[in-house]
Amino acid sequence: MNNFAFNVERFFDILINKGGYKEVLEGLLNTMIIAVGGLLIGIVIGTLIATVRVMPKYKAAIRVMDKICSFYVGFFRGTPMVVQLLVFYFVLLPLLGIKLTSVAVAIVVFGLNSGAYISEIMRGGILSVDPGQMEGGRSVGLSYSTTMLKVVIPQAVKNILPTMGNEFIALVKETSVVSFIGAKDLYLTFQNIGNATYEYMVPYLSMAIIYIVVVCLITVLIKVMERRLRKSDRGR
Amino acid sequence: MIEVVNLCKSFGDNNVLKNISTTIKKGEKVVVIGPSGSGKSTFLRCLNCMEDPTSGSIIFGGVDIADPKVDINIHRQKMGMVFQHFNLFNNKTVIENIMMAPVYVATKKLKKQKRNNTLIALHLKKGTPEKIDTSVQKIKEQAHDKAIELLKRIGLEDKADAYPSSLSGGQKQRVAIIRSLAMDPDVILFDEPTSALDPEMVGEVLDLMKDLANQGMTMVVVTHEMGFAKEVATRVIFMDDGRMIEEGSPEEFFVNPKTERCKDFLSKVLV
Numbered sequence: 352m353n354n355f356a357f358n359v360e361r362f363f364d365i366l367i368n369k370g371g372y373k374e375v376l377e378g379l380l381n382t383m384i385i386a387v388g389g390l391l392i393g394i395v396i397g398t399l400i401a402t403v404r405v406m407p408k409y410k411a412a413i414r415v416m417d418k419i420c421s422f423y424v425g426f427f428r429g430t431p432m433v434v435q436l437l438v439f440y441f442v443l444l445p446l447l448g449i450k451l452t453s454v455a456v457a458i459v460v461f462g463l464n465s466g467a468y469i470s471e472i473m474r475g476g477i478l479s480v481d482p483g484q485m486e487g488g489r490s491v492g493l494s495y496s497t498t499m500l501k502v503v504i505p506q507a508v509k510n511i512l513p514t515m516g517n518e519f520i521a522l523v524k525e526t527s528v529v530s531f532i533g534a535k536d537l538y539l540t541f542q543n544i545g546n547a548t549y550e551y552m553v554p555y556l557s558m559a560i561i562y563i564v565v566v567c568l569i570t571v572l573i574k575v576m577e578r579r580l581r582k583s584d585r586g587r
Numbered sequence: 588m589i590e591v592v593n594l595c596k597s598f599g600d601n602n603v604l605k606n607i608s609t610t611i612k613k614g615e616k617v618v619v620i621g622p623s624g625s626g627k628s629t630f631l632r633c634l635n636c637m638e639d640p641t642s643g644s645i646i647f648g649g650v651d652i653a654d655p656k657v658d659i660n661i662h663r664q665k666m667g668m669v670f671q672h673f674n675l676f677n678n679k680t681v682i683e684n685i686m687m688a689p690v691y692v693a694t695k696k697l698k699k700q701k702r703n704n705t706l707i708a709l710h711l712k713k714g715t716p717e718k719i720d721t722s723v724q725k726i727k728e729q730a731h732d733k734a735i736e737l738l739k740r741i742g743l744e745d746k747a748d749a750y751p752s753s754l755s756g757g758q759k760q761r762v763a764i765i766r767s768l769a770m771d772p773d774v775i776l777f778d779e780p781t782s783a784l785d786p787e788m789v790g791e792v793l794d795l796m797k798d799l800a801n802q803g804m805t806m807v808v809v810t811h812e813m814g815f816a817k818e819v820a821t822r823v824i825f826m827d828d829g830r831m832i833e834e835g836s837p838e839e840f841f842v843n844p845k846t847e848r849c850k851d852f853l854s855k856v857l858v
C-alpha cells in the first residue's frame with residue numbers, strides 16, 4: 352500500500368510539477384477532436400447515404416448509387432477500425448503521396464467509419480417517420496429533397512437522438528485505437544507517462560476515470576438536448 | 588381543367604384502375620364514391636401523380652403531367668391535396684405549415700431571377716435583366732400576412748404558433764385545407780377528409796369545404812358523406828373494381844341510379 356501511495360505521489364508530481372497535465376490536456380483534446388470531428392463528418396456522410404437508401408428506386412442512377420452506398424456501409428462495418436486506420440495511414444496516403452498528420456487521418460477515418468454506422472441509424476429514423484409527412488410536403492409542390500431536409504429528417508433526428516448519443520459515446524471510447532498510427536490521444540499520453548516510470552497502475556486508473564467522466568458528461572448533454580427537442584411534441 | 592385519358596394503374600399484377608377517362612371542368616365539384624378497395628384513393632392520387640399512373644395521361648393546364656419528364660412540383664402547386672390523416676408537418680408550427688410552400692416557391696423563383704441577372708450582367712447570357720421588386724424578407728412578410736388571413740377565416744389565428752400535436756382533429760384538417768389554399772390552387776383533391784375525425788368535428792370541416800365550393804373552387808372529393816355529395820356535388824362518380832361504373836348529377840344519381848351495382852351500394856349506405 353505504501354508503494355501505491357508513493358506511485359500516486361510520483362504520478363501527481365509528473366502531472367503537476369513536470370508539466371504532465373499539459374500532455375494530458377493535449378491528449379484529451381485530441382481524443383475529443385477526433386470523436387467530435389468524426390461524428391460531424393459521420394453525420395453528413397450518414398445522412399447522405401441514408402437519403403439515397405430510402406429513395407424510391409425507379410431510376411437506374413439511384414439504384415447504382417444505392418449499390419455503392421450499400422457496398423460502402425458493408426466495407427466500413429465489416430472491417431475493424433484499426434485495420435481501416437492502418438490501411439489509410441500506411442497504405443493509401445503513401446500511395447496517393449498525401450501528407451497528413453495522424454490526428455487528421457484519424458478524424459477522416461473515424462468520419463468515414465461512423466458515417467457507415469450513422470447511415471443505418473438515420474435510415475431507421477427516416478423510416479420511422481410517418482410516410483404521410485413526405486406526402487404532405489409533395490402535395491403542396493415541395494420537392495423530394497426539400498421535404499426530406501426540412502420535414503422528414505428533423506423528425507428522424509429527434510427519434511434517433513438517443514441512439515446517436517450512444518454512437519458518439521462509442522466513438523469517444525474507440526478513439527483509443529488511434530495510437531496505432533501515432534496520434535497522441537488520452538491513451539497514448541498515459542502510456543507515455545507509464546513508460547517513463549515503469550509503473551502503469553496509477554496512470555491507467557486515472558485514464559479510466561477521465562474516460563468515465565467524459566462519457567457521463569456526454570450522457571447528461573444528450574439528455575438535455577432530448578428534453579429541448581421534446582418540447583415541440585407538446586405544443587404550447 | 589383536368590383531363591384524364593385512359594388512366595390505368597396497377598400495383599404489381601393487381602390492376603387497381605382500369606382505363607378511366609373523364610374530364611373535370613373548372614368550377615366542378617366532383618364527388619367520387621364507391622365501396623372500399625374500389626380504387627377511389629388511387630384514382631385521386633393519380634390525378635396529382637402522387638401515384639405514378641401505369642399508363643394513360645393526366646392533362647392539367649395543357650400539360651400531360653403523367654409524363655415523367657414533366658416537373659411535377661410546379662403543377663402540384665396548383666393542385667391542392669387534403670388527406671384523411673391531415674399530414675401536417677409535425678415539426679413546424681401551424682403558421683410555418685401554411686407559409687412553408689409559398690415561401691419556398693417564391694424564394695426559389697427570386698434566386699433564379701437573381702442568378703439570371705448576374706449571368707446577364709457578366710455577359711454570359713443574352714437578354715435584359717428582369718426588374719426584381721421583392722426580397723426574401725418581403726416574401727416572408729407576404730406569406731405571413733396571407734397565412735394569418737387564412738387562419739382568421741377558420742377562426743384559428745390564436746393557434747398560429749402552436750404545433751399540430753396540440754390541435755384537435757377538426758382543427759388539424761381545417762389547417763391542412765388552408766395550407767393547400769395558401770398556394771392559390773386551381774383545384775383541391777380531398778381523400779376522405781372527414782373519415783379520421785370524431786363525429787362532432789365532421790361538421791366544421793364539411794362547412795369549410797362547402798364554403799370553398801360556394802366560392803367556386805374546383806374540387807374532387809372522395810367521401811362517404813352522402814349528405815355532402817347531395818348538397819355540394821355537381822357530379823357524382825361511382826367507382827367499383829377500378830372502373831367508373833356510373834356518373835351523373837346528384838339528382839339523377841341518388842334518385843335514379845342506372846346500374847344494379849350502384850343501386851345495391853346506395854341501398855347499403857343510404858339507410
Ligand SMILES: Nc1ncnc2c1ncn2[C@@H]1O[C@H](COP(=O)(O)OP(=O)(O)OP(=O)(O)O)[C@@H](O)[C@H]1O
Nearest residue numbers: 598601603621622623624625626627628629630779
Ligand atoms: N401502395 C399500394 N401498394 C399496393 N397496393 C395498393 C397500394 N395502394 C392501394 N393498393 C390496392 O389498390 C386497391 C384500391 O385501393 P384504394 O386505396 O384506391 O381503394 P379505396 O377505394 O380508396 O378504398 P377505401 O374506401 O378503403 O379507402 C386495393 O386493393 C389496395 O390493396
Ligand SMILES: [Mg+2]
Nearest residue numbers: 627628629779
Ligand atoms: Mg381510400
